[in-house]
Amino acid sequence: MVDSVTATKGTAGPTPATNRIGLTLADYKGSPSTLCDGCGHDAITSQIIKAFFELGVEPHMVAKLSGIGCSSKTPAYFLNRAHGFNSTHGRMPSIATGVGMANSQLIQIGVSGDGDSASIGMGQLVHILRRNIPMVYVVENNGVYGLTKGQFSATADLGSKLKSGVMNDLPPIDLCGLAVELGCAFVARSFAGDPKQLVSLLKAAISHKGTAFLDVISPCVTFNNHDGSTKSYKYAKEAETPLHEIGYVPFFEQIAVDYEPGSVTEVKMHDGSHVFLKKLHGDYDPTDRLNAHTTIFKANQDKQFLTGLLYIDEKKPDFTSQLNLTDQPLALLKEDSLRPPKEALDEIMQSLM
Amino acid sequence: MVDSVTATKGTAGPTPATNRIGLTLADYKGSPSTLCDGCGHDAITSQIIKAFFELGVEPHMVAKLSGIGCSSKTPAYFLNRAHGFNSTHGRMPSIATGVGMANSQLIQIGVSGDGDSASIGMGQLVHILRRNIPMVYVVENNGVYGLTKGQFSATADLGSKLKSGVMNDLPPIDLCGLAVELGCAFVARSFAGDPKQLVSLLKAAISHKGTAFLDVISPCVTFNNHDGSTKSYKYAKEAETPLHEIGYVPFFEQIAVDYEPGSVTEVKMHDGSHVFLKKLHGDYDPTDRLNAHTTIFKANQDKQFLTGLLYIDEKKPDFTSQLNLTDQPLALLKEDSLRPPKEALDEIMQSLM
Amino acid sequence: MKTLAAESASKQGTGRIVNDFSIQVGTVNGSGSQSSNNVLMRSIFQMGIPVSGKNLFPSNIAGLPTWFTIRVSKDGYIARKREIDILVAMNPQTAHDDVKSLQPGAVCISPAEMKLDLVRSDVKHYQVPFGDLAARATDQIKLRKLLTNMIYVGVVGQLLEIDQAEIETAIRKQFEGKVKVIDLNLNAVKIGRDWAKESLKKEDPYYVEKMDKTAGKIIIDGNAAAAIGCMFAGASVVTWYPITPSSSLCETLIDYLKQYRIDKKTGKASFAVIQAEDELAAVGMALGAGWAGARSMTSTSGPGISLMAEFVGYGYFTEIPTVIFDIQRVGPSTGMPTRTSQADLLPAYFLSHGDTKHITLLPGSVEECYEMAGAAFDLADRFQTPVFVLSDLDLGMNNWMADQFTYPEKPFDRGKVLTAEQIEKIGKFERYRDVDGDGICYRTLPGTNHPLAAYFTRGSGHNEKAGYTERPEDYLNLMDRLNKKFDTARSYVPKPAVDRNPTAKIGIVAFGSSHFAVEESRDQLRDEEKVATSYLRLRALPFSDELRKFVETHDRVYVVEQNRDAQLRDLIRLEMPDLAMKLMSVKHYNGLPIDARFVTDAILEQERKA
Amino acid sequence: MKTLAAESASKQGTGRIVNDFSIQVGTVNGSGSQSSNNVLMRSIFQMGIPVSGKNLFPSNIAGLPTWFTIRVSKDGYIARKREIDILVAMNPQTAHDDVKSLQPGAVCISPAEMKLDLVRSDVKHYQVPFGDLAARATDQIKLRKLLTNMIYVGVVGQLLEIDQAEIETAIRKQFEGKVKVIDLNLNAVKIGRDWAKESLKKEDPYYVEKMDKTAGKIIIDGNAAAAIGCMFAGASVVTWYPITPSSSLCETLIDYLKQYRIDKKTGKASFAVIQAEDELAAVGMALGAGWAGARSMTSTSGPGISLMAEFVGYGYFTEIPTVIFDIQRVGPSTGMPTRTSQADLLPAYFLSHGDTKHITLLPGSVEECYEMAGAAFDLADRFQTPVFVLSDLDLGMNNWMADQFTYPEKPFDRGKVLTAEQIEKIGKFERYRDVDGDGICYRTLPGTNHPLAAYFTRGSGHNEKAGYTERPEDYLNLMDRLNKKFDTARSYVPKPAVDRNPTAKIGIVAFGSSHFAVEESRDQLRDEEKVATSYLRLRALPFSDELRKFVETHDRVYVVEQNRDAQLRDLIRLEMPDLAMKLMSVKHYNGLPIDARFVTDAILEQERKA
């Protein structure tokens, strides 16, 4: 357990009632979920709440976004104190891009579905990954369109079956493979049924500056949790192969690590937090992009469900920084910064005479 | 020269005046080009004409498609005897999919640009590659939007410059890398300035059953052919590193190959044609998908402009075959096949009473 | 959700009310009550009594309130009725609101433990120990919820005197072939019925009695009807992207195609279905297929229509046939995906930038969903243009009683397509030349083996030879011809259905799912208020002559529609500006299906002012 | 392309025609003639004579015919004039057609080797040995083509008697600072001028003479004007996707922003510009930014508008401010990307499925492109909704003479945005509650540090608290409030510009780039036919009261517009059905800018019938 990394300084154990900014877990909750009992999406929601709580993020500084789908409803179920934006189907990335430009101080978390991101939203997904807009991008991946009653999505595995017996005969899009291909600098895969790993990955993602992409297998209990599905709880639980155990120490806690040399990889995040990856099955260097790609490819070939932090590059410049914007968010600038003086207009007029 | 592979039986040498179905090169031409003098796209057009002519394809059995852009105008400049479809910006793949379903006997060739395919068309590109709709898909890649006067496209290299001096600070999308990632079963890269390689690749692509994807660097002489551009004739000529020399022997010609054992890889195409790849710099197995990906990745890292047949899998099932359609194209079916008999309606009515 | 069971009937407890009431079952979605409600509805239907069923469901998958309403109407009215006479209140979340919104004297059947009698004492309560009864029906805890639904079927059956044999038939039909399931359910119904017989004293006026008004009739929803229509119209390339309330059209179509359009011997399919990655792709595929000669179609709802805007304009301008179903739901934007609306009329008709307009069919019944599907393919081929079929959630997803569909007699109209032989004979071919003077040109299909057959399709300016052009006169020529073609279409599209009352001073115009409410409202106006009305039901755009005549011959014409902005009224005003002031508006746009009382009240109110 | 130089003036060779003619230069695009044409136009402008320039270019990059027309008008008319008086026929591809379409007596300047005198003898030919002269101007073969263009400037300058000093000033301005280039060009002009002086005998009536009508005026295109307006309106997030004829708006804006909105000391930018991957993304980014509180905008043309349909409906329904420029080109579909049109009026106004409508501004001059850009941001913020600004290719990309723009006096209107402090004081916040009774609610920006500040934005049904709802009454409440808000907007949007002639029986209504042709046509009607007219230029939708009054007080009102389907006429008819029959239509829709003669003829023809 990498948790022991932080345990030595006593921050693990039962979660304290208030976090570093004095808020309780309840302050990070949302409205009651209206999803089906047992839906994987609700499990992810819980970990999102926990991650923000434990990091002590100011909830009002978060913007939570989504597209359309059961998964995309979930921002209503966490962080009621954050502004929310449930956009149109597949178009969350463009909204996030605009929000990020207008107010780069906001922490953006977007939740999408496999239909929302891999079908209708593919174009925008590719381009937000390319631009590296700062945000946490979670795909709650169940291989089906939950909200429209269980049609296959583009991440459904070849040969997997609907309840009706209909078989999927198109190959799946591996969203993590795609993200690595597009140079996304934070790519992780996890499982709604693995809360410990998920919450650590979420915290790391929140600490990352740039697009942090998480593909989380999130079973749809109503339409895709039967035998023959490769996105069921049962299948995922049995097949899950974590690359490493993940520990996360936020910047505001002191690190006191206790591990055998060579058994743990350490990644320093932008905000000063640390991610510790305890090796499980041999070496895995998550900063090696080609290796990340090869690993994903081989896991798919072997029908292995590999989870963990697949790729990270803390040096890749994010879009907002590249623009060199004013320190104050553009959204809050007033006339004095936004309207050039009369002399400017005079100068322009002169040039047109 | 792999051309020597076929030369032994005397089909090389000066192109004969008529092809196997008795048509002349002129029968494969289109209307005069209205592109800028020297535009790479025109060079590609010539090779498309040549490839169809030399293969002796019935021109009326071809459907030529495109999106919007200078590149997308080119279908008007070849194969005047084929039906053409200049669609909307970025949406050629969906049109091709519909055409392919309606008439699977047509040979479809689509020409697109990097703006058309990598920006607005990204979603449809990804999904046609995933579905493996039979067609030749050529991207005439110049790193800019030619028709709208030279803005950067999503394939422009990091750090490349516009004439105005504006620098591109976003990483490029490597369309071949993407195609391999998505499981496309025919992925090639070429250069408008390398007609020999291009025409062989085009012929192989026409022989392929499924989506054959060709990313062809095609300099825009007006907006992206200056120093500092990585898509100029000069840059591409200097940087081009062919993986192999390519020879193509169509199914209707006898193969008489004459090469040192081990120096040539042979690929048998669906229609019985053969592709010969003469090794240039060590081994390259184009049927190894992971290796294809690794090779592309490394070439990009080394700023190498690698051309050739990067990946091929002649076994991957194409979408149309999977549907098990009637032998006669759907488009030509008549009422007797399309309208079930009265008994069918009676049966349905009975079930609703 | 207090409006849902709102405005209960103020029926008095005197005398029997036979075959004329509505039952509303309030449950939780995903709880499996659909089968029970279906059985209830069908049992009454089998007794020869006209019924209709409306499902009011939320936009999620499980756990939220749902209401199913069965209207029983000896007079054959099948529109929504606002008043609920019999409430089966199974959902604790909404039971209080549901019962509160009943009118005094209504009936409420509910689980005993809910103690709804404490909420209101002026309705007739039948309180049922559902838990105990379900425990009797099965040992398996999991099944109890499901069987509880069948228990209320038994209770209602007993109270209304529904034939037990009909309930049995309906159950057998519902669970076709699954013997164990049938037995379990039959048993549950019996437990409910027996308990009711012993324990309840009938103290309400509602009864069913056998009639003979449903012989030979079917019950079907509009989407299934349209699917059948498409299959028999020879749809061969079907593209779609899931969206409520349109998905079931393509899903039902797929089922039927698999059954009837795969060659039994060769296993080969005379159709291709593609689940597209989105609506832009879906309509692109449909256009590609239409261009290549297939009978192509796609189906969607509001958001999909918006996404198709660019491509539909392309289809108009380049003249490519395809059929687009829009099963309307409440907009703007995502709106209320599980509520009904007619607010896409204007957006669909004018879809796309520039000067565009589209042939639009407006089915007003499940029969017409079937028939107009066929007509749409013929019109698309004849006019070489995208054709819209505008249905809606109420028509598309609710259960309607209807006459059996008749087998199409007319052969397909594939329009003006030239073969190689014909070109050879004529000696020339120009794609966009108006040879016949009707604005419709000849086309060829790719693959036509003639040197003159090919042409180039482009969304940019094109001349009669399909060549690229920026010449002003070529553009004028093209645009004016497209207008002429559109005018030609006026006499080809389905004509309005007109019921003229020679004594009537006022007319009503409506379309689509408003039809049944209007019919019923006309009876109300006549019977209750002695107001005679004529009625024109519009069945397509562009308009044909009948409409003008209708407006001309009445003092005031009420245009009844289900949108906020009076879209049809406005389109008619544009068509006949000289008569604009005769056109009044009745608009129902709260997402519920329109009902007769609303129409009647709205007309009377305006008549009083007139 | 025979219509282009069509209908040449039938000017007679008697007497001098001073400062009242048009020059058309026919060249090949990509040949660099733009600088020369600009120099020609500016030289005349500098002489104090009103000019305007129109570029008729093909939808490709190089090698196709292009025409540049300079209208010289002492009376200050700046609309297109159909008649070409002086043709400079440099393009062998079109020269024959160009010269054929001149009227007898017109002037034709052309390369000697073209032998255009053989084509027509009834026009005055000046044949110039351009090749020889160019060889004199430079040794470098490559440069000769370019300098040829300056040679015709010299020839025209000599013939028309343009001040050589003004030409020199114009050249210095054109090639700002590039000394060698300036010298080369000056020399070429001189070569042309000298040759003409020696070799040509002036035999035509056209002359320029100094005036004082351009002092303090500027020449600018509408896109640049709008860009300046956006910058001074504080645009802070600009998203775009290249498309003709809209691209230059954002491209010019980027240049200005870099110059004036980057802090000289810190190097920090008060703006973000994103070239989006397409228009769906562009408008999504703009909405995201508007929601977060930035002044956001995007610019596009027809196809982009269609692609934005879904998101614009979202913006209407969820009430998010953003500004969308539509620089209209000819549709439907790709249409003619380099030709002008006003056919997106109705599509933009009603954009998206369901009941939607949008505030739409209609600039009618470059000044208004500037001013309305500012107004659009204020209106978007005030009404929390996407606001369209509809310009077109003629207005946006052609050269217009105009008064200098005035610095905005009014502070920004950022609308109803609550801060944390204000919420604290009020003690509550409900996003969609109509507190003030004007239909406009208060909003908060993400990041507002107050526990009550956050709300949830959704395109699905929402109640006053922004909570999810499917309740019929919540939906009605929302839709009716949106309507009320739209009504409120009537008195906020720019009012129509009215020029009422008390003696006039007929009125003219127009918008956008039709304005200058209408003004000139009114003079023609008055001077040539003694027909008095009033004129209302519409500047925005929704309509305000003035329009009704205008229609009421005239017998007939001609709605002049540049589309096929009489879109504005129809919108007005819907607004005032009682006056519908007064509204007549004048439609110009061949892709060329509308001209006065067309308007005059069309009105007279209908007046004769009236």
Ligand SMILES: Cc1ncc(C[n+]2csc(CCOP(=O)(O)OP(=O)(O)O)c2C)c(N)n1
């Ligand atoms: C433009 C558009 N098309 C279609 C729909 C219908 N729709 C709603 S959710 C959904 C799919 C959602 O699938 P996914 O993103 O995987 O989410 P899940 O429900 O599985 O969590 C679709 C197609 C829509 N809302 N908008």
Ligand SMILES: Cc1ncc(C[n+]2csc(CCOP(=O)(O)OP(=O)(O)O)c2C)c(N)n1
């Ligand atoms: C919906 C839409 N948006 C924008 C445009 C304008 N447009 C025309 S071509 C083009 C880019 C073409 O770039 P590319 O595909 O690379 O082709 P190239 O001209 O470089 O060959 C754009 C943006 C359009 N036609 N349609």
Ligand code: SF4
């Ligand atoms: S349908 Fe599936 S994805 Fe949707 S809420 Fe239910 S379980 Fe979750």
Ligand code: SF4
């Ligand atoms: S602009 Fe560039 S891409 Fe377009 S035709 Fe000219 S050279 Fe080719």
Ligand SMILES: [Mg+2]
């Ligand atoms: Mg899903």
Ligand SMILES: [Mg+2]
């Ligand atoms: Mg390009």
